[in-house]
Amino acid sequence: MKLNQRLDADALRAAYAAHQRLQIADFLDGEDARALAAGIKDLDWRLVLNSGARHVDLPREQADMMGKARLDAILSEVGRQAATSFQYLYENYPVTDLADTGRLENPHLRAIHELMNSEGVRGLLERVTGRASDFCDMQATRYSAGHFLTVHDDDAGPTKNRQLAYVLSLTEGWSPVWGGQLQFLDGEGGVSASFAPKLNALSVFTVPAPHHVSQVASFAPMGRVSLTGWFRNR
Secondary structure (H helix, E strand, O other): OOEOOOOOHHHHHHHHHHHOEEEEEOOEOHHHHHHHHHHOOOOOOEEEEEEOOEEEEEEHHHHHHHOHHHHHHHHHHHHHHHOOOOOEEEEEEOHHHHHHOOOOOOHHHHHHHHHHOOHHHHHHHHHHHOOOOOEEOOEEEEEOOOOEEEEEOOOOOOOOOEEEEEEEEEOOOOOHHHOOOEEEEOOOOOEEEEEOOOEEEEEEEEOOOOEEEOOOOOOOOOOEEEEEEEEEOO
16 A cells, blocks of 8 residues: 655645645555455445444344334434534444454555554655644544434544644545535634545544535435544544
């Protein structure tokens, strides 16, 4: 797994400085990006949402055992809460958690997790953003029809030491009318920038920053797949 060696750190730094956010096209070597996207299509995805302050993680088998009526009731409640409070609904695969316990078997995820934690990537992003980091954590995410992430700023307090948030998009051929946009908000609640899903694009921004992922349309024919997380200090 390799970085795109044609990235111009000076030009990226100038672009980042304006708004403390940037979407970097062609972040990885093109062949590596396509292999990575193909290699994570069939992960053992699990549905995640929050119930009040509690994170809920539903493996596929558990969701199936609950039955359609109970699951529909839970999802209806998720939608009700989303109208007025922080809420999320999507599928994930806990890359860093598995890597830290020696259970990350997918070779593509092992390679990208190692690359994103390398001095090469962390050094490049420090030059671009001015934020140094010690490590990068990661989850794979898939937003399918109806999935969303409401407004938040990623500031989880000093114990998390989050410096930069990132989304490495691995979805090709995504239409903007399907939703799933990473959108940043201004001080008046308006959308000040919107980053569309696309293959091999790294969206990175300084924490904290108010943002959300717009709901994926019911007619979207595929999921929005990406690797997300934070560059953090120990």
